[in-house]
Amino acid sequence: MKKALVLQSDFGISDGAVSAMHGVANSVDHDLKIFDLTHDIPPYDIWEASYRLWQTITYWAEGTVFVSVVDPGVGSTRRSIAVKTGSGHYVVTPDNGSLTHIARTEGIVAAREIDEEINRLPKSGESYTFHGRDIYAYTGARLASDVISFEGTGPQVPVESIVRLPVKDAQLEGNLVEGMIDILDIRFGNLWTNISRELFKKLVIPYGGTIEVEIQHGGRTIYQNVMTFGRSFADTHKGEPLVYINSLDNMAVAINQGSFAKAYGIRTGSNWVVIFRKRDD
Incomplete structure:
Protein backbone atom coordinates (compact mmCIF):
# COMPACT_ATOMS: atom_id res chain seq x y z
CA MET A 1 0.00 0.00 0.00
CA LYS A 2 1.44 3.35 -1.04
CA LYS A 3 2.10 6.00 1.58
CA ALA A 4 1.96 9.77 1.10
CA LEU A 5 5.24 11.65 0.60
CA VAL A 6 5.56 15.08 2.27
CA LEU A 7 8.44 17.42 1.36
CA GLN A 8 10.04 20.19 3.42
CA SER A 9 13.09 22.34 2.63
CA ASP A 10 14.66 25.79 2.79
CA PHE A 11 14.83 25.98 -1.02
CA GLY A 12 11.97 28.42 -1.62
CA ILE A 13 9.96 28.24 -4.83
CA SER A 14 11.70 30.91 -6.90
CA ASP A 15 13.64 28.38 -8.95
CA GLY A 16 13.31 24.77 -10.04
CA ALA A 17 14.75 23.00 -6.99
CA VAL A 18 11.43 21.95 -5.43
CA SER A 19 10.02 21.01 -8.82
CA ALA A 20 13.06 18.81 -9.40
CA MET A 21 12.38 16.98 -6.13
CA HIS A 22 8.77 16.45 -7.20
CA GLY A 23 9.98 15.21 -10.57
CA VAL A 24 12.35 12.68 -9.03
CA ALA A 25 9.64 11.38 -6.72
CA ASN A 26 7.16 11.17 -9.59
CA SER A 27 9.67 9.28 -11.73
CA VAL A 28 9.88 6.61 -9.01
CA ASP A 29 6.09 6.14 -9.06
CA HIS A 30 3.69 8.14 -11.22
CA ASP A 31 0.82 7.38 -8.84
CA LEU A 32 2.59 8.51 -5.67
CA LYS A 33 0.78 11.29 -3.79
CA ILE A 34 3.29 14.09 -3.13
CA PHE A 35 2.62 17.05 -0.84
CA ASP A 36 4.57 20.06 0.41
CA LEU A 37 4.87 20.87 4.11
CA THR A 38 6.81 24.10 3.48
CA HIS A 39 9.78 25.26 1.46
CA ASP A 40 10.03 28.59 3.29
CA ILE A 41 12.25 27.45 6.16
CA PRO A 42 14.82 30.27 6.60
CA PRO A 43 18.09 29.23 4.90
CA TYR A 44 20.16 26.83 7.03
CA ASP A 45 17.71 27.04 9.98
CA ILE A 46 17.82 23.47 11.27
CA TRP A 47 15.93 24.43 14.44
CA GLU A 48 12.91 25.64 12.49
CA ALA A 49 13.00 22.56 10.26
CA SER A 50 12.87 20.41 13.38
CA TYR A 51 9.93 22.34 14.81
CA ARG A 52 7.87 22.39 11.59
CA LEU A 53 8.18 18.60 11.30
CA TRP A 54 6.88 18.18 14.84
CA GLN A 55 4.14 20.75 14.28
CA THR A 56 2.79 18.77 11.34
CA ILE A 57 3.67 15.10 11.56
CA THR A 58 0.97 13.74 13.87
CA TYR A 59 -1.81 15.14 11.67
CA TRP A 60 -0.78 12.78 8.85
CA ALA A 61 -1.71 9.12 8.62
CA GLU A 62 0.58 6.51 10.10
CA GLY A 63 3.17 5.39 7.55
CA THR A 64 3.47 8.79 5.85
CA VAL A 65 7.03 9.51 4.68
CA PHE A 66 8.50 12.96 5.31
CA VAL A 67 11.56 14.30 3.51
CA SER A 68 13.16 17.27 5.29
CA VAL A 69 16.10 19.01 3.64
CA VAL A 70 17.73 21.89 5.50
CA ASP A 71 21.31 20.92 4.94
CA PRO A 72 24.10 23.45 5.50
CA GLY A 73 26.53 20.50 5.69
CA VAL A 74 25.65 19.05 2.30
CA GLY A 75 28.60 17.19 0.80
CA SER A 76 30.36 16.87 4.17
CA THR A 77 30.72 13.84 6.45
CA ARG A 78 27.29 14.35 8.08
CA ARG A 79 25.11 11.26 7.72
CA SER A 80 21.96 10.84 5.68
CA ILE A 81 19.39 8.92 7.72
CA ALA A 82 15.90 7.48 7.66
CA VAL A 83 14.02 7.01 10.91
CA LYS A 84 10.77 5.50 12.10
CA THR A 85 9.01 7.52 14.78
CA GLY A 86 7.02 6.35 17.75
CA SER A 87 3.89 7.60 15.98
CA GLY A 88 4.56 5.29 13.03
CA HIS A 89 5.81 7.89 10.55
CA TYR A 90 9.07 7.92 8.59
CA VAL A 91 11.50 10.82 8.09
CA VAL A 92 14.33 10.98 5.56
CA THR A 93 16.76 13.79 6.38
CA PRO A 94 20.34 14.84 7.05
CA ASP A 95 21.46 13.87 10.55
CA ASN A 96 22.08 17.42 11.71
CA GLY A 97 19.51 18.08 14.44
CA SER A 98 16.35 18.28 12.33
CA LEU A 99 14.84 15.41 14.35
CA THR A 100 15.26 17.15 17.72
CA HIS A 101 11.59 17.94 18.41
CA ILE A 102 10.25 14.64 17.11
CA ALA A 103 12.76 12.67 19.18
CA ARG A 104 11.54 14.49 22.30
CA THR A 105 7.82 14.21 21.61
CA GLU A 106 7.00 11.23 19.40
CA GLY A 107 10.21 9.33 20.01
CA ILE A 108 12.35 7.52 17.44
CA VAL A 109 12.11 3.73 17.50
CA ALA A 110 14.56 2.86 14.71
CA ALA A 111 17.18 4.60 12.59
CA ARG A 112 19.14 3.67 9.47
CA GLU A 113 21.96 5.36 7.63
CA ILE A 114 21.02 5.70 3.98
CA ASP A 115 23.14 3.57 1.69
CA GLU A 116 23.94 6.18 -0.96
CA GLU A 117 25.37 3.60 -3.34
CA ILE A 118 21.93 2.01 -3.69
CA ASN A 119 19.53 4.80 -2.75
CA ARG A 120 20.76 7.52 -5.06
CA LEU A 121 19.24 8.94 -8.22
CA PRO A 122 20.84 7.17 -11.19
CA LYS A 123 23.48 9.17 -13.07
CA SER A 124 23.86 11.70 -10.25
CA GLY A 125 27.07 10.27 -8.79
CA GLU A 126 29.24 13.35 -9.45
CA SER A 127 26.83 15.80 -7.80
CA TYR A 128 27.49 16.65 -4.15
CA THR A 129 25.40 19.79 -3.63
CA PHE A 130 21.79 18.70 -4.26
CA HIS A 131 21.22 15.70 -2.02
CA GLY A 132 17.63 16.89 -1.55
CA ARG A 133 16.99 15.75 -5.11
CA ASP A 134 19.54 12.98 -5.56
CA ILE A 135 19.25 11.15 -2.22
CA TYR A 136 16.40 12.37 -0.01
CA ALA A 137 13.56 12.81 -2.53
CA TYR A 138 14.65 9.64 -4.33
CA THR A 139 14.91 7.52 -1.17
CA GLY A 140 11.74 8.98 0.32
CA ALA A 141 9.77 8.21 -2.84
CA ARG A 142 11.12 4.66 -2.99
CA LEU A 143 10.13 4.13 0.64
CA ALA A 144 6.67 5.68 0.22
CA SER A 145 6.02 3.63 -2.93
CA ASP A 146 7.16 0.36 -1.31
CA VAL A 147 9.95 -0.01 -3.86
CA ILE A 148 12.13 -0.51 -0.80
CA SER A 149 11.30 -1.34 2.80
CA PHE A 150 12.52 0.75 5.72
CA GLU A 151 15.24 -1.86 6.18
CA GLY A 152 16.20 -1.32 2.55
CA THR A 153 17.22 2.27 3.15
CA GLY A 154 20.51 1.20 4.70
CA PRO A 155 22.24 -0.29 7.74
CA GLN A 156 20.80 0.18 11.20
CA VAL A 157 22.38 2.80 13.49
CA PRO A 158 21.80 3.45 17.21
CA VAL A 159 18.90 5.81 17.88
CA GLU A 160 21.02 7.44 20.59
CA SER A 161 23.60 8.47 17.97
CA ILE A 162 21.18 10.82 16.19
CA VAL A 163 22.25 14.47 16.43
CA ARG A 164 20.04 16.63 18.65
CA LEU A 165 20.09 20.38 19.20
CA PRO A 166 20.21 21.74 22.77
CA VAL A 167 16.76 22.30 24.30
CA LYS A 168 15.71 24.11 27.47
CA ASP A 169 12.90 22.22 29.23
CA ALA A 170 10.04 24.28 30.65
Whole structure:
Protein backbone atom coordinates (compact mmCIF):
# COMPACT_ATOMS: atom_id res chain seq x y z
CA MET A 1 0.00 0.00 0.00
CA LYS A 2 1.44 3.35 -1.04
CA LYS A 3 2.10 6.00 1.58
CA ALA A 4 1.96 9.77 1.10
CA LEU A 5 5.24 11.65 0.60
CA VAL A 6 5.56 15.08 2.27
CA LEU A 7 8.44 17.42 1.36
CA GLN A 8 10.04 20.19 3.42
CA SER A 9 13.09 22.34 2.63
CA ASP A 10 14.66 25.79 2.79
CA PHE A 11 14.83 25.98 -1.02
CA GLY A 12 11.97 28.42 -1.62
CA ILE A 13 9.96 28.24 -4.83
CA SER A 14 11.70 30.91 -6.90
CA ASP A 15 13.64 28.38 -8.95
CA GLY A 16 13.31 24.77 -10.04
CA ALA A 17 14.75 23.00 -6.99
CA VAL A 18 11.43 21.95 -5.43
CA SER A 19 10.02 21.01 -8.82
CA ALA A 20 13.06 18.81 -9.40
CA MET A 21 12.38 16.98 -6.13
CA HIS A 22 8.77 16.45 -7.20
CA GLY A 23 9.98 15.21 -10.57
CA VAL A 24 12.35 12.68 -9.03
CA ALA A 25 9.64 11.38 -6.72
CA ASN A 26 7.16 11.17 -9.59
CA SER A 27 9.67 9.28 -11.73
CA VAL A 28 9.88 6.61 -9.01
CA ASP A 29 6.09 6.14 -9.06
CA HIS A 30 3.69 8.14 -11.22
CA ASP A 31 0.82 7.38 -8.84
CA LEU A 32 2.59 8.51 -5.67
CA LYS A 33 0.78 11.29 -3.79
CA ILE A 34 3.29 14.09 -3.13
CA PHE A 35 2.62 17.05 -0.84
CA ASP A 36 4.57 20.06 0.41
CA LEU A 37 4.87 20.87 4.11
CA THR A 38 6.81 24.10 3.48
CA HIS A 39 9.78 25.26 1.46
CA ASP A 40 10.03 28.59 3.29
CA ILE A 41 12.25 27.45 6.16
CA PRO A 42 14.82 30.27 6.60
CA PRO A 43 18.09 29.23 4.90
CA TYR A 44 20.16 26.83 7.03
CA ASP A 45 17.71 27.04 9.98
CA ILE A 46 17.82 23.47 11.27
CA TRP A 47 15.93 24.43 14.44
CA GLU A 48 12.91 25.64 12.49
CA ALA A 49 13.00 22.56 10.26
CA SER A 50 12.87 20.41 13.38
CA TYR A 51 9.93 22.34 14.81
CA ARG A 52 7.87 22.39 11.59
CA LEU A 53 8.18 18.60 11.30
CA TRP A 54 6.88 18.18 14.84
CA GLN A 55 4.14 20.75 14.28
CA THR A 56 2.79 18.77 11.34
CA ILE A 57 3.67 15.10 11.56
CA THR A 58 0.97 13.74 13.87
CA TYR A 59 -1.81 15.14 11.67
CA TRP A 60 -0.78 12.78 8.85
CA ALA A 61 -1.71 9.12 8.62
CA GLU A 62 0.58 6.51 10.10
CA GLY A 63 3.17 5.39 7.55
CA THR A 64 3.47 8.79 5.85
CA VAL A 65 7.03 9.51 4.68
CA PHE A 66 8.50 12.96 5.31
CA VAL A 67 11.56 14.30 3.51
CA SER A 68 13.16 17.27 5.29
CA VAL A 69 16.10 19.01 3.64
CA VAL A 70 17.73 21.89 5.50
CA ASP A 71 21.31 20.92 4.94
CA PRO A 72 24.10 23.45 5.50
CA GLY A 73 26.53 20.50 5.69
CA VAL A 74 25.65 19.05 2.30
CA GLY A 75 28.60 17.19 0.80
CA SER A 76 30.36 16.87 4.17
CA THR A 77 30.72 13.84 6.45
CA ARG A 78 27.29 14.35 8.08
CA ARG A 79 25.11 11.26 7.72
CA SER A 80 21.96 10.84 5.68
CA ILE A 81 19.39 8.92 7.72
CA ALA A 82 15.90 7.48 7.66
CA VAL A 83 14.02 7.01 10.91
CA LYS A 84 10.77 5.50 12.10
CA THR A 85 9.01 7.52 14.78
CA GLY A 86 7.02 6.35 17.75
CA SER A 87 3.89 7.60 15.98
CA GLY A 88 4.56 5.29 13.03
CA HIS A 89 5.81 7.89 10.55
CA TYR A 90 9.07 7.92 8.59
CA VAL A 91 11.50 10.82 8.09
CA VAL A 92 14.33 10.98 5.56
CA THR A 93 16.76 13.79 6.38
CA PRO A 94 20.34 14.84 7.05
CA ASP A 95 21.46 13.87 10.55
CA ASN A 96 22.08 17.42 11.71
CA GLY A 97 19.51 18.08 14.44
CA SER A 98 16.35 18.28 12.33
CA LEU A 99 14.84 15.41 14.35
CA THR A 100 15.26 17.15 17.72
CA HIS A 101 11.59 17.94 18.41
CA ILE A 102 10.25 14.64 17.11
CA ALA A 103 12.76 12.67 19.18
CA ARG A 104 11.54 14.49 22.30
CA THR A 105 7.82 14.21 21.61
CA GLU A 106 7.00 11.23 19.40
CA GLY A 107 10.21 9.33 20.01
CA ILE A 108 12.35 7.52 17.44
CA VAL A 109 12.11 3.73 17.50
CA ALA A 110 14.56 2.86 14.71
CA ALA A 111 17.18 4.60 12.59
CA ARG A 112 19.14 3.67 9.47
CA GLU A 113 21.96 5.36 7.63
CA ILE A 114 21.02 5.70 3.98
CA ASP A 115 23.14 3.57 1.69
CA GLU A 116 23.94 6.18 -0.96
CA GLU A 117 25.37 3.60 -3.34
CA ILE A 118 21.93 2.01 -3.69
CA ASN A 119 19.53 4.80 -2.75
CA ARG A 120 20.76 7.52 -5.06
CA LEU A 121 19.24 8.94 -8.22
CA PRO A 122 20.84 7.17 -11.19
CA LYS A 123 23.48 9.17 -13.07
CA SER A 124 23.86 11.70 -10.25
CA GLY A 125 27.07 10.27 -8.79
CA GLU A 126 29.24 13.35 -9.45
CA SER A 127 26.83 15.80 -7.80
CA TYR A 128 27.49 16.65 -4.15
CA THR A 129 25.40 19.79 -3.63
CA PHE A 130 21.79 18.70 -4.26
CA HIS A 131 21.22 15.70 -2.02
CA GLY A 132 17.63 16.89 -1.55
CA ARG A 133 16.99 15.75 -5.11
CA ASP A 134 19.54 12.98 -5.56
CA ILE A 135 19.25 11.15 -2.22
CA TYR A 136 16.40 12.37 -0.01
CA ALA A 137 13.56 12.81 -2.53
CA TYR A 138 14.65 9.64 -4.33
CA THR A 139 14.91 7.52 -1.17
CA GLY A 140 11.74 8.98 0.32
CA ALA A 141 9.77 8.21 -2.84
CA ARG A 142 11.12 4.66 -2.99
CA LEU A 143 10.13 4.13 0.64
CA ALA A 144 6.67 5.68 0.22
CA SER A 145 6.02 3.63 -2.93
CA ASP A 146 7.16 0.36 -1.31
CA VAL A 147 9.95 -0.01 -3.86
CA ILE A 148 12.13 -0.51 -0.80
CA SER A 149 11.30 -1.34 2.80
CA PHE A 150 12.52 0.75 5.72
CA GLU A 151 15.24 -1.86 6.18
CA GLY A 152 16.20 -1.32 2.55
CA THR A 153 17.22 2.27 3.15
CA GLY A 154 20.51 1.20 4.70
CA PRO A 155 22.24 -0.29 7.74
CA GLN A 156 20.80 0.18 11.20
CA VAL A 157 22.38 2.80 13.49
CA PRO A 158 21.80 3.45 17.21
CA VAL A 159 18.90 5.81 17.88
CA GLU A 160 21.02 7.44 20.59
CA SER A 161 23.60 8.47 17.97
CA ILE A 162 21.18 10.82 16.19
CA VAL A 163 22.25 14.47 16.43
CA ARG A 164 20.04 16.63 18.65
CA LEU A 165 20.09 20.38 19.20
CA PRO A 166 20.21 21.74 22.77
CA VAL A 167 16.76 22.30 24.30
CA LYS A 168 15.71 24.11 27.47
CA ASP A 169 12.90 22.22 29.23
CA ALA A 170 10.04 24.28 30.65
CA GLN A 171 9.81 24.20 34.44
CA LEU A 172 7.79 25.58 37.33
CA GLU A 173 9.66 27.34 40.13
CA GLY A 174 7.53 28.90 42.87
CA ASN A 175 5.45 31.70 41.36
CA LEU A 176 6.94 31.49 37.87
CA VAL A 177 7.18 29.22 34.85
CA GLU A 178 10.28 29.39 32.68
CA GLY A 179 10.78 28.00 29.19
CA MET A 180 12.07 29.04 25.80
CA ILE A 181 10.75 30.60 22.62
CA ASP A 182 10.40 27.52 20.47
CA ILE A 183 9.27 29.13 17.21
CA LEU A 184 7.64 32.19 15.68
CA ASP A 185 4.18 32.22 14.19
CA ILE A 186 5.95 33.56 11.13
CA ARG A 187 3.26 35.51 9.31
CA PHE A 188 1.97 37.29 12.40
CA GLY A 189 5.12 37.55 14.52
CA ASN A 190 3.69 35.82 17.60
CA LEU A 191 6.06 34.00 19.99
CA TRP A 192 5.28 30.31 20.53
CA THR A 193 6.87 28.89 23.66
CA ASN A 194 7.54 25.33 24.85
CA ILE A 195 5.53 25.99 28.03
CA SER A 196 2.47 23.75 28.01
CA ARG A 197 -0.99 24.89 29.02
CA GLU A 198 -0.96 22.36 31.86
CA LEU A 199 2.25 23.77 33.32
CA PHE A 200 1.11 27.38 32.96
CA LYS A 201 -2.24 26.61 34.62
CA LYS A 202 -0.37 25.68 37.81
CA LEU A 203 0.17 29.42 38.33
CA VAL A 204 -3.63 29.70 38.66
CA ILE A 205 -4.05 32.76 36.43
CA PRO A 206 -7.69 33.24 35.33
CA TYR A 207 -8.66 34.37 31.84
CA GLY A 208 -8.69 38.14 31.90
CA GLY A 209 -6.09 38.20 34.66
CA THR A 210 -2.62 39.70 34.32
CA ILE A 211 0.78 38.06 34.22
CA GLU A 212 4.30 39.47 34.14
CA VAL A 213 6.26 38.40 31.08
CA GLU A 214 10.03 38.60 30.82
CA ILE A 215 12.10 37.63 27.78
CA GLN A 216 15.84 37.09 28.09
CA HIS A 217 18.57 36.43 25.54
CA GLY A 218 21.96 35.24 26.69
CA GLY A 219 21.06 36.16 30.28
CA ARG A 220 20.10 39.75 29.38
CA THR A 221 16.52 41.00 29.71
CA ILE A 222 15.19 42.05 26.29
CA TYR A 223 11.58 42.68 27.30
CA GLN A 224 9.57 42.87 30.53
CA ASN A 225 5.95 43.89 30.92
CA VAL A 226 2.60 43.02 32.49
CA MET A 227 -0.02 41.75 30.06
CA THR A 228 -3.42 40.08 29.89
CA PHE A 229 -3.95 36.32 29.77
CA GLY A 230 -6.72 36.03 27.18
CA ARG A 231 -8.67 33.37 25.37
CA SER A 232 -8.19 35.18 22.06
CA PHE A 233 -7.01 38.45 20.56
CA ALA A 234 -10.47 39.90 21.15
CA ASP A 235 -9.59 40.10 24.86
CA THR A 236 -7.24 43.05 24.23
CA HIS A 237 -7.29 46.26 22.27
CA LYS A 238 -5.41 46.71 19.02
CA GLY A 239 -1.69 47.19 19.69
CA GLU A 240 -1.82 45.67 23.18
CA PRO A 241 0.20 42.57 24.16
CA LEU A 242 -1.36 39.37 25.49
CA VAL A 243 -0.58 35.82 26.55
CA TYR A 244 -2.73 33.07 25.02
CA ILE A 245 -2.88 29.33 24.36
CA ASN A 246 -1.86 28.51 20.79
CA SER A 247 -3.12 25.81 18.44
CA LEU A 248 -0.57 23.30 19.79
CA ASP A 249 -1.81 23.77 23.38
CA ASN A 250 1.30 25.71 24.40
CA MET A 251 1.60 29.26 25.68
CA ALA A 252 2.23 32.12 23.26
CA VAL A 253 2.84 35.87 23.38
CA ALA A 254 1.50 38.35 20.84
CA ILE A 255 0.57 41.92 20.04
CA ASN A 256 -3.02 42.27 18.87
CA GLN A 257 -2.74 43.03 15.14
CA GLY A 258 1.01 43.56 15.38
CA SER A 259 4.26 41.59 15.22
CA PHE A 260 5.77 41.02 18.65
CA ALA A 261 8.89 39.45 17.14
CA LYS A 262 9.54 42.41 14.85
CA ALA A 263 8.74 45.01 17.52
CA TYR A 264 11.35 43.68 19.94
CA GLY A 265 13.78 41.78 17.71
CA ILE A 266 12.89 38.39 19.16
CA ARG A 267 14.16 35.13 17.68
CA THR A 268 14.00 31.47 18.67
CA GLY A 269 15.99 28.69 20.30
CA SER A 270 17.23 27.53 23.69
CA ASN A 271 19.08 30.81 24.35
CA TRP A 272 15.81 32.78 24.11
CA VAL A 273 14.22 32.39 27.56
CA VAL A 274 10.65 33.35 28.42
CA ILE A 275 9.41 33.71 32.00
CA PHE A 276 5.78 33.95 33.09
CA ARG A 277 5.68 35.33 36.63
CA LYS A 278 2.52 35.47 38.79
CA ARG A 279 1.96 38.86 40.33
CA ASP A 280 1.30 39.35 44.05
CA ASP A 281 -1.63 41.73 43.58
